[in-house]
Amino acid sequence: MAQHIIALCMIVMMTVIFVQTLSRYVIFYSLPWSEELSRYLYVTLTLLGLNLAVTSKQLVRIDIIDNYVKGPWLNIIRQLLALIITVFFFVSSFGMVDVSQYQTSPAMGLSMQIMYTIVSAGFLLSALACAFELYDAIFGKHAPTDSAEV
Numbered sequence: 385m386a387q388h389i390i391a392l393c394m395i396v397m398m399t400v401i402f403v404q405t406l407s408r409y410v411i412f413y414s415l416p417w418s419e420e421l422s423r424y425l426y427v428t429l430t431l432l433g434l435n436l437a438v439t440s441k442q443l444v445r446i447d448i449i450d451n452y453v454k455g456p457w458l459n460i461i462r463q464l465l466a467l468i469i470t471v472f473f474f475v476s477s478f479g480m481v482d483v484s485q486y487q488t489s490p491a492m493g494l495s496m497q498i499m500y501t502i503v504s505a506g507f508l509l510s511a512l513a514c515a516f517e518l519y520d521a522i523f524g525k526h527a528p529t530d531s532a533e534v
Contacts, residue, residue, distance in 0.1 A: 386436045397425040417491040424429055424499055431506025438466065438513040459521045466515040474507035 404418035437443055443466060450458065481504055483495035 386432050386439075387527050390436065393425045393429040393432070397429070399423050400425075420489055420491045425437050426497065426501070428502055428506070431503065431510070434470075435506065435509045435513055438510055438517060452509070456521065456524070460518065463514060463518040463521045467511060467518050470507050470511040473503060476512050477504040477507060480504075 399424050400415075400418050404415050404422075408414050412489040443462070445462075477500060480500040481497060484500045488494060489496055489499070
């Protein structure tokens with residue numbers, strides 16, 4: 385499901401950027417809302433991509449550390465750090481959501497609370513995915529696979 389939403393965001397974002405570029409150079413008119421919409425779609429795409437990377441075990445790994453440290457503890461530490469970071473960003477986003485209720489975006493006129501709620505929801509989903517991955521790493525439900533390394 386997340387892949388389909390990511391693909392849809394990417395298609396809409398690329399279409400908006402293409403139309404913006406075309407209108408700027410062909411009819412000499414710039415669409416004032418295109419950059420803002422592209423930015424919103426990019427943030428949504430990035431946060432969904434983070435959640436997808438956690439659930440498909442494709443977070444960044446450093447091979448030299450994986451080669452020297454063996455055993456399940458490395459995966460537990462990795463998942464614990466990912467959980468701490470995503471929870472930190474999720475909790476930090478509360479202040480932004482609260483302050484942004486008084487702001488609107490300049491070009492589209494949308495409440496900035498929508499944007500920061502997307503950020504907050506994205507980090508919440510990622511924190512939940514990290515918590516499940518940490519649970520699996522601790523209790524050995526799923527052994528980590530090396531096929532996910534890039």
